[in-house]
Every structure is written in C-alpha cells, then in structure tokens.
Amino acid sequence: MSSSEPVVNVENLTYTYGRGAEAVHGLNLKVQPGRCYGLFGRNGAGKTTTIKCLLNLLRPQKGSVRVFGLDAVKDETAVKSRLGYVPDQVAFYPWMSVQETFDYLASFRDHWNKEIERGLLSRFQLDASRKTAVLSKGQRTQVALIAAICPEPDLLLLDEPTSGLDPIVRREFIETVIGAYQDGNPGNRTILVSTHLITEFEGLIDEFTIMDGGRSVLTLEADAARDRYQKIRVRFTDAIPELNLEAALRVQRRGRELELVVNGGGPELLARIQQHDPESLTTEALTLEEIFVNALKVQAV
Amino acid sequence: MYLQINFKSGMPVYLQVVDQIKAAAASGVLKAGDPLPCIRPLAEELRVNRNTIAKAYSELENMGVIETQQGRGCFLKGNNSPLKKDVRRKMLIEEIDQAIVQAHHLQVGREEFIELVQERFDVLDQKRRSSVAGKEEES
Numbered sequence: 001m002s003s004s005e006p007v008v009n010v011e012n013l014t015y016t017y018g019r020g021a022e023a024v025h026g027l028n029l030k031v032q033p034g035r036c037y038g039l040f041g042r043n044g045a046g047k048t049t050t051i052k053c054l055l056n057l058l059r060p061q062k063g064s065v066r067v068f069g070l071d072a073v074k075d076e077t078a079v080k081s082r083l084g085y086v087p088d089q090v091a092f093y094p095w096m097s098v099q100e101t102f103d104y105l106a107s108f109r110d111h112w113n114k115e116i117e118r119g120l121l122s123r124f125q126l127d128a129s130r131k132t133a134v135l136s137k138g139q140r141t142q143v144a145l146i147a148a149i150c151p152e153p154d155l156l157l158l159d160e161p162t163s164g165l166d167p168i169v170r171r172e173f174i175e176t177v178i179g180a181y182q183d184g185n186p187g188n189r190t191i192l193v194s195t196h197l198i199t200e201f202e203g204l205i206d207e208f209t210i211m212d213g214g215r216s217v218l219t220l221e222a223d224a225a226r227d228r229y230q231k232i233r234v235r236f237t238d239a240i241p242e243l244n245l246e247a248a249l250r251v252q253r254r255g256r257e258l259e260l261v262v263n264g265g266g267p268e269l270l271a272r273i274q275q276h277d278p279e280s281l282t283t284e285a286l287t288l289e290e291i292f293v294n295a296l297k298v299q300a301v
Numbered sequence: 302m303y304l305q306i307n308f309k310s311g312m313p314v315y316l317q318v319v320d321q322i323k324a325a326a327a328s329g330v331l332k333a334g335d336p337l338p339c340i341r342p343l344a345e346e347l348r349v350n351r352n353t354i355a356k357a358y359s360e361l362e363n364m365g366v367i368e369t370q371q372g373r374g375c376f377l378k379g380n381n382s383p384l385k386k387d388v389r390r391k392m393l394i395e396e397i398d399q400a401i402v403q404a405h406h407l408q409v410g411r412e413e414f415i416e417l418v419q420e421r422f423d424v425l426d427q428k429r430r431s432s433v434a435g436k437e438e439e440s
Contacts, residue, residue, distance in 0.1 A: 200348075203353070204350050270406070
C-alpha cells in the first residue's frame with residue numbers, strides 16, 4: 001500500500017433500511033494514514049450505518065467501501081485483521097470473565113500485546129477475574145477499548161464510544177486513545193471516530209465530516225475550520241451603522257451590539273466594520289461543536 | 302511550565318504549543334539544557350492528538366530552539382540560532398509588520414506602539430530576573 005493511499009475510502013455509499021428509509025446517501029469519505037478523523041452528526045445522521053458498512057456488517061447497495069485499499073465485502077477477513085472496533089453498544093459473553101474474554105478475542109488475532117493489556121487493566125483498575133455480566137457500562141467500554149487496542153491495529157474504529165459514560169471514564173478513554181494507541185506507532189495509527197460529543201474530541205481531531213440525513217454537509221481540516229469560522233462581536237458608540245453583512249452566516253443585533261458568524265471572508269468584513277470606529281471589537285474562532293451547530297442550522301434554512 | 306490550548310484563538314494547535322514554548326524560553330521559565338515534557342504525557346494531559354505535539358517539537362527543532370537527544374527526550378538549546386542574522390531579521394520583520402497592521406486597526410499610533418514595545422521588553426526582563434531569583438532560591 002502506497003503511503004498516499006487512504007486507509008478508508010468510501011465512494012458514493014448508499015444504504016437503505018427496509019422501505020425507503022434511507023440511512024446513507026451518496027457519501028464520500030477519505031481518511032489518510034495516521035490521521036484522526038471525526039464523523040460528526042446527530043442521532044440518525046447515518047454515522048453508525050457508515051461504520052457498519054466498513055465492517056461488512058451491512059452491505060452497501062451502491063458505491064464502494066475500501067479499507068487499506070481492500071474491498072470491505074470481498075476481503076472482509078484481511079480488513080478486519082488490521083482494525084480494532086469499539087461499538088456504541090458493547091456486548092460480551094456474560095459467562096466469561098474479563099480475562100477469558102481477552103484470551104478468547106486474542107485467539108482470533110495474529111498479534112496481541114499482553115503488556116498493553118496488563119497496563120490498561122491496572123490503569124482502569126479492572127479486576128480481570130470478574131464476569132463481564134457484572135461490569136458497569138463504563139467498565140464494559142473500557143474492556144472493549146483494551147480489546148480493540150491490544151492487537152495494535154492500523155485502524156481504530158470508534159462508534160459513539162463515550163456516549164452515556166461518566167466524565168472520568170470519558171476522559172480516561174480519550175487519554176488512552178492518545179497514549180496507549182497513538183503513541184505505539186506514531187504517524188501510522190489511524191482513528192475514525194463517530195460522535196456527537198464533539199467537544200471532548202476537539203484536540204484529537206485532524207479532519208472531520210459533518211453528516212446530516214445520510215449526506216455529507218461539510219468536510220474540513222480542524223485547524224482550517226477554526227480559522228474560517230469566526231465569531232465577531234462589535235459594539236458601536238451609537239446605533240449600528242449601515243453595513244454590508246452578506247458575507248455573514250448569522251447576524252444578531254442587540255441594541256448597539258452586533259454579533260456575526262462568518263465562514264471565511266472575516267478579514268474583509270472586519271475592515272469594513274473598522275471604518276465605523278466601533279467602541280469595541282472582538283473575534284474568536286468557533287469550536288468544532290459550534291461549527292457543527294452552525295453547519296446544521298444553515299442546512300435547515 | 303504549563304501549556305494551555307485555546308481552541309477559540311483560531312490559531313493551529315501545534316503553533317500554540319510552539320509559541321508557548323518559545324515564550325517560556327524567552328522569559329527564562331525554560332533555560333538552556335532544561336528538558337521538555339515528553340510527547341506522550343503532554344499529549345495525554347492536553348488531550349490533543351499525539352502527532353500535534355510531535356509536529357510542534359519538530360518545528361521547534363527546525364528553528365533551533367530545542368534539540369532531541371536520542372533516547373533521552375527533548376531539551377532546550379542555548380540561545381544560538383543556526384540561522385544567519387539577516388534571515389532572523391527577516392523573520393522578525395514579518396511579525397513586526399503584522400503587529401503594525403494590527404495596531405493600525407486598533408487605532409494605536411506609532412509613538413504609542415514604540416512605547417508599548419519598550420514596556421513589553423521591560424516586563425519580559427522583569428520576568429526573566431524573577432525566574433532566575435526563583436531558581437536560585439530553589440537550589
């Protein structure tokens with residue numbers, strides 16, 4: 001596989017459940033090696049369906065899904081041997097202990113890093129002799145994360161991994177992905193994470209796609225997005241003057257105050273505002289979560 | 302040294318790390334030979350992508366601010382940039398030009414701007430002196 005070939009390459013993916021209810025429509029997605037890619041969307045946006053197509057749990061009706069340059073349907077085993085997956089609903093055989101679960105899962109793998117297993121068990125303070133049936137939701141997710149990382153896969157697929165978990169477990173989850181997973185082979189460990197809890201993944205995300213109604217609404221690099229999407233707050237000494245605000249995504253007026261959200265074109269707009277000698281003027285970047293909200297609002301209009 | 306990432310600044314995350322380490326070096330918080338935090342724990346602590354920190358460190362290394370010692374980690378280098386004087390001046394001029402443009406938009410005139418620069422030099426000197434004093438007390 002050449003270094004420029006994407007780890008995940010989804011082209012024109014369409015999947016429909018039952019009668020007419022379309023979950024994903026014409027989706028394109030490219031994830032380059034070593035990157036952390038965010039798939040953002042509301043519940044029902046088609047994130048899980050997309051990930052299930054990568055795993056051949058669902059078969060696309062249209063389009064192609066390639067992972068590591070291989071066909072996700074035809075080369076299912078080869079693809080799966082190189083990835084780790086943490087689903088949104090974690091389930092294990094309830095009669096197995098945590099250790100038995102690891103040993104069972106390791107038996108399907110060419111490689112299993114025992115040291116990572118031990119390290120993370122102690123970090124999460126998990127008792128490996130306990131039956132998986134008695135674990136809390138947070139502990140089940142921790143076990144699933146350990147199981148996904150120990151084979152040291154080239155691709156880690158995380159589907160809403162932190163939904164419904166307490167803040168401490170969520171924090172540890174993300175630190176583990178950065179530390180135990182990413183640090184093992186820097187530059188080559190690829191992550192695809194679907195979530196609507198965008199804030200906690202903000203620092204991890206290199207690039208993202210916002211999905212809505214099964215379609216891609218916006219794909220951008222995280223740094224470029226925060227550079228383009230800006231919030232401008234202006235207060236004028238008197239009334240708000242006549243201004244050309246066409247470039248703004250959103251305009252809010254409160255007395256002498258004006259709040260604008262721009263997507264590119266910020267500097268030009270700022271220059272025009274400056275000409276009116278505002279009393280105060282501040283700009284800040286939108287966070288990825290705010291960009292998400294704005295992207296979907298514009299979509300709704 | 303404490304690093305803090307602000308996603309609302311609109312500045313790329315790796316550049317925020319670069320700038321903060323350069324500032325720590327200029328103000329004497331970090332001295333030549335001091336170790337920098339290792340990539341993995343720093344990335345975990347800031348909860349940012351490991352590669353973002355690695356990118357910041359390799360940028361700092363290219364600029365001659367830090368050096369990597371195989372197996373031992375990264376250390377702050379002495380204040381001798383490998384770049385020629387005119388290159389260093391040119392890099393600084395770009396930054397000054399940006400600040401001047403910003404000053405114009407914020408209605409800060411030439412005199413006031415130069416006064417401010419003097420003031421900031423004094424502040425930084427003060428910081429450097431107090432961090433020297435602090436270190437001597439420690440030892």
